[in-house]
Amino acid sequence: MLAPTLVVIGVFVVYPIVGTGYLSLTSWDGFSEIKKWVGLGNYTRLFRDPAFLNSLWVTVLYGAGVCVAGVVSGLGIAVLLNGAFRGRGVYRAVFFLPVVTSSIAAATVWRYVFGDTGVLDAVLRFLHLPAPNWLGDPSLALVSLVLLTAWKSLGLNVVLYLTALQTLPADVYEAAAVDGASRWQQLRRITVPLLAPMTFFVVIEGLITSFQSFDLVYALTGGGPLGGTETLGFLTYREAFRLSHFGYGAAVAYTAFALVLGVTLIQWRLGGRERWSS
Amino acid sequence: MSSVTTTPVPRPATVARPTGRTAPVLRQLLLLALAVVVVAPFAWMVTTSLKDYADVYRPPYLWPQEFHVGNYGRAWDAAPFAGYYVNSLIMTGGILVGHVMLDTLAAYAFARLRFPLRNTLFLVLVATMLVPQFVTVLPAYDLVIRLGWYDSYAALIVPRMADVFGIVVLRAFMASIPAELDDAARLDGAGPWRSLWSVTLPLCRPALATVGMFSFLYAWNDFLWPLLVTSDDTHRTIQLGLSTFSSKYGTYPELLMAGTVTAAVPALVIFLFLQRAFIRGVASTGLK
Structure with missing residues (x-):
């Protein structure tokens, strides 16, 4: 009964994990018969390669942006949606729509939203605000990518936070209200600290998403301009499939994987444990 | 349990009605x-x-x-969208059926059968969920080439036929069904296949629906793997088609958006119909 699953996962997931490790020690081009052994050569090259260092920095900034945007928007909207009122289900569904939209469709639309003749700049000009070239400048392109990713995962974070909000004890709030705490104080002193385990989870999800991110980058910016949005996932693809550097691409992939694992373990040790065990 | 002595106070009827209040x-x-x-x-x-x-x-x-409205017809004439659609349907259908079948079998084995290394194997499977896709695609792509599957439905479907997420969801659900039902069937002479088919499976419908929904969305919206293992319009899916279309027709936003709507609509429609079940699934599993 287990055999078909074990074969598929074994051949197409477990073997490739090891296989990528092996490839990262070769200078294979992706099609030759010979896979030339280069030892740790690819790894020592990595840390002198401006493209990799740029990609690492871009990924860290992107991850930080996605996490901050995800926590603030997810938590904020979940607090607004928490409670029983008319139209709550409709709002929840609306915020969830981007999650089920394909990344390619979403990025295709957003490219026109951000474009220099796009809707966003039209709105900004109407408000007499500066209308920058969102996708033409490397740092603004990264901001655009963060905004798109935040929009795309908003519904997921809202639903996760809503679930956590519903488990919070009502008597703590009653006691706080009796002691004269304002709504804002209750939010800051009770809700946010009690939601910490869920915040850890949302942060880890955000980091993993941004390290993996490929589709959105591919369809919004193609990694550009000037590598401004080239995440590690995208760099792996570009090295392996566009430049035929399979060995080097494998080393990029493995290094990024080590970073994701490291961050996950640190987060887990720091206190996300309750959430993970449940 | 010190508060047992107090008489339960009936809840006021107004509190329980979520639709009765305005924010x-x-x-x-x-x-x-x-x-x-x-x-x-x-x-x-x-x-x-x-x-x-x-x-x-x-x-x-x-x-x-x-x-x-004619923009839609023009977009579909400008690129082989109908073919992309068929390919997406075949790939999505294959992956969906694969997930439901293989995940059910594996989940049943983990939930009900005893065999050596059961817990270790389960842990290994769960650990693979933490591995980003770009770590596995290079050797997986190489395998597909060597199997001669490049540009085929086999390449699109077979490598993704099993998914650990579904196994975890189904196993948890099966574990919540009393094992006595299963034992009774086994005592009556049913083997594991028979008792899975006639006792456990009918009870698992809600969990199967959750797995099916997630699998559909995953497969319909998937991009990277089909991009790597196909090059030819005869096997390219709608998301790839849209991406190619947008690089060719980027200067015709009205046609591009007509194409985008057709690529996004199936997933959106499914979501709107199954919205409650879907959000409940996300809330209870905490995963995409």
């Missing part, structure tokens, strides 16, 4: 504003797809002067 005005306004921002790109996508080329960049941005 404070400020909250409604904030939510409305946020919802408008979230929906605006969808609105722009749909209205642009109905505009005349000359009106695309002219206000009013969110409303066409006349409705050009």
Whole structure:
């Protein structure tokens, strides 16, 4: 009964994990018969390669942006949606729509939203605000990518936070209200600290998403301009499939994987444990 | 249990009715504003797809002067969208059926059967969920080439036929069904296959629906793997088709948006129909 699953996962997931490790020690081009052994050569090259260092920095900034945007928007909207009122289900569904939209469709639309003749700049000009070239400048392109990713995962974070909000004890709030705490104080002193385990989870999800991110980058910016949005996932693809550097691409992939694992373990040790065990 | 002695107070009937109250005005306004921002790109996508080329960049941005439904026909004529659609349906169908069948079998084995290394194997499977896709694609791609599967449905479907997420969901659900039902069937002489088919499976419908929904969305929206293992329109899926289309017809936003709507619509429709079940699934599993 287990055999078909074990074969598929074994051949197409477990073997490739090891296989990528092996490839990262070769200078294979992706099609030759010979896979030339280069030892740790690819790894020592990595840390002198401006493209990799740029990609690492871009990924860290992107991850930080996605996490901050995800926590603030997810938590904020979940607090607004928490409670029983008319139209709550409709709002929840609306915020969830981007999650089920394909990344390619979403990025295709957003490219026109951000474009220099796009809707966003039209709105900004109407408000007499500066209308920058969102996708033409490397740092603004990264901001655009963060905004798109935040929009795309908003519904997921809202639903996760809503679930956590519903488990919070009502008597703590009653006691706080009796002691004269304002709504804002209750939010800051009770809700946010009690939601910490869920915040850890949302942060880890955000980091993993941004390290993996490929589709959105591919369809919004193609990694550009000037590598401004080239995440590690995208760099792996570009090295392996566009430049035929399979060995080097494998080393990029493995290094990024080590970073994701490291961050996950640190987060887990720091206190996300309750959430993970449940 | 010290509070047992107090008599239970009947709950006031008004509290339990979620639809009976209206939220404070400020909250409604904030939510409305946020919802408008979230929906605006969808609105722009749909209205642009109905505009005349000359009106695309002219206000009013969110409303066409006349409705050009013909843009859809023109987009579908400009690229083999019908073929992309068929390929997406075949790939999605294959993956969906694969997930439901293989995940059920594996989940049943983990939930009900005893065999050596059961827990170790399960842990290994769960650990693979933490591995990003780009770590596995290079050797997986190499395998597909060596199997001679490049540009085939086999390449699109077989490597993704099993998924650990579904196994975890189904196993947890099966574990919540009393094992006695299963034992009774086994005592009556049913083997594991028979008792899975006639006792456990009918009870697992809600969990199977959850797994099916997630699998559909995953497969319909998938991009990277089909991009790597196909090069030819005869096997390319709708998401790839859209991506190619957007690099060729980027200067015709109305056609591109018509194509985008057709690529996004199936997943959106499925979501709108199964919205409650879907959100419940996300809330209880905490995963995409």
